[in-house]
Amino acid sequence: xxxxxxxxxxxxxxxxxxxxxxxxxxxxxxxxxxxxxxxxxxxxxxxxxxxxxxxxxxxxxxxxxxxxxxxxxxxxxxxxxxxxxxxxxxxxxxxxxxxxxxxxxxxxxxxxxxxxxxxxxxxxxxxxxxxxxxxxxxxxxxxxxxxxxxxxxxxx
Amino acid sequence: xxxxxxxxxxxxxxxxxxxxxxxxxxxxxxxxxxxxxxxxxxxxxxxxxxxxxxxxxxxxxxxxxxxxxxxxxxxxxxxxxxxxxxxxxxxxxxxxxxxxxxxxxxxxxxxxxxxxxxxxxxxxxxxxxxxxxxxxxxxxx
Numbered sequence: 001x002x003x004x005x006x007x008x009x010x011x012x013x014x015x016x017x018x019x020x021x022x023x024x025x026x027x028x029x030x031x032x033x034x035x036x037x038x039x040x041x042x043x044x045x046x047x048x049x050x051x052x053x054x055x056x057x058x059x060x061x062x063x064x065x066x067x068x069x070x071x072x073x074x075x076x077x078x079x080x081x082x083x084x085x086x087x088x089x090x091x092x093x094x095x096x097x098x099x100x101x102x103x104x105x106x107x108x109x110x111x112x113x114x115x116x117x118x119x120x121x122x123x124x125x126x127x128x129x130x131x132x133x134x135x136x137x138x139x140x141x142x143x144x145x146x147x148x149x150x151x152x153x154x155x156x
Numbered sequence: 157x158x159x160x161x162x163x164x165x166x167x168x169x170x171x172x173x174x175x176x177x178x179x180x181x182x183x184x185x186x187x188x189x190x191x192x193x194x195x196x197x198x199x200x201x202x203x204x205x206x207x208x209x210x211x212x213x214x215x216x217x218x219x220x221x222x223x224x225x226x227x228x229x230x231x232x233x234x235x236x237x238x239x240x241x242x243x244x245x246x247x248x249x250x251x252x253x254x255x256x257x258x259x260x261x262x263x264x265x266x267x268x269x270x271x272x273x274x275x276x277x278x279x280x281x282x283x284x285x286x287x288x289x290x291x292x293x294x295x296x297x
Contacts, residue, residue: 003209005181007212009181009190009213010220013175013261014223018220023221026234027164030162032289035294035295039158041162044168044169046264047169048168048175049172049175050265050268056179056180066185066186066187067185074270078273083255084256085256086256087255088263089285090248092286093285095289096285098241098242101192101249102253103260105249106217107217107218112221118246127200128250
């Protein structure tokens with residue numbers, strides 16, 4: 001049941017990315033190129049999404065269980081730290097170079113875009129690099145907090 | 157200067173509302189955050205034991221283009237970056253989003269909707285880096 005709903009959410013999310021034009025890297029670069037011919041479309045995408053999101057999350061925060069009865073996995077991390085800043089800056093550089101962020105890249109992969117396929121494979125490799133480094137750090141520090149409890153809660 | 161020939165305010169706003177609705181569905185029905193980098197990254201951690209919903213969401217993203225074809229013909233995308241550039245960018249996006257615990261959807265859409273200061277900071281950082289990178293690539297190099 002859970003998987004059926006997440007499939008539908010993924011499908012709607014993907015269709016939204018296509019309709020909004022965000023699966024076209026030139027639209028992203030057009031937004032990021034303020035010194036050139038500026039295309040503000042991306043701001044409208046974010047605005048529309050956050051408009052709905054504000055209402056939904058206000059409602060979600062008050063709930064103790066999801067509609068299907070499962071736990072609410074809302075991020076608990078609050079501190080603005082070095083990994084957040086450095087990681088986000090690195091992401092921004094890659095985003096500006098390719099015009100792809102994870103969502104649109106996966107959708108373009110689904111459309112069979114060759115460049116997107118290459119990008120997604122490299123992106124997963126980058127994620128695997130992070131996992132390997134993280135695992136090494138955890139082993140070295142011998143943290144007492146189990147990985148299952150410490151990790152996912154921080155994801156936005 | 158706004159590029160009026162390529163600016164798509166209405167379809168972008170409509171698409172944004174669809175994205176927001178999808179994120180709302182995921183958090184209310186499943187109790188999960190629609191952060192694409194986090195959803196994919198979680199698949200690389202077999203310990204988490206919650207593969208099914210992640211895979212189902214990603215399959216949803218992957219079938220969106222063929223599903224869209226039923227209704228309309230999509231505009232062909234314009235991709236300027238070369239293959240080596242795509243590899244470098246992919247590595248940066250993959251490692252960066254995991255290290256920074258979120259991407260445009262996780263921090264940008266869901267985080268700003270949650271009014272999280274941490275996500276606002278992340279969004280400002282990746283936007284700033286994106287603007288700077290495009291400026292350097294387009295206007296300096």
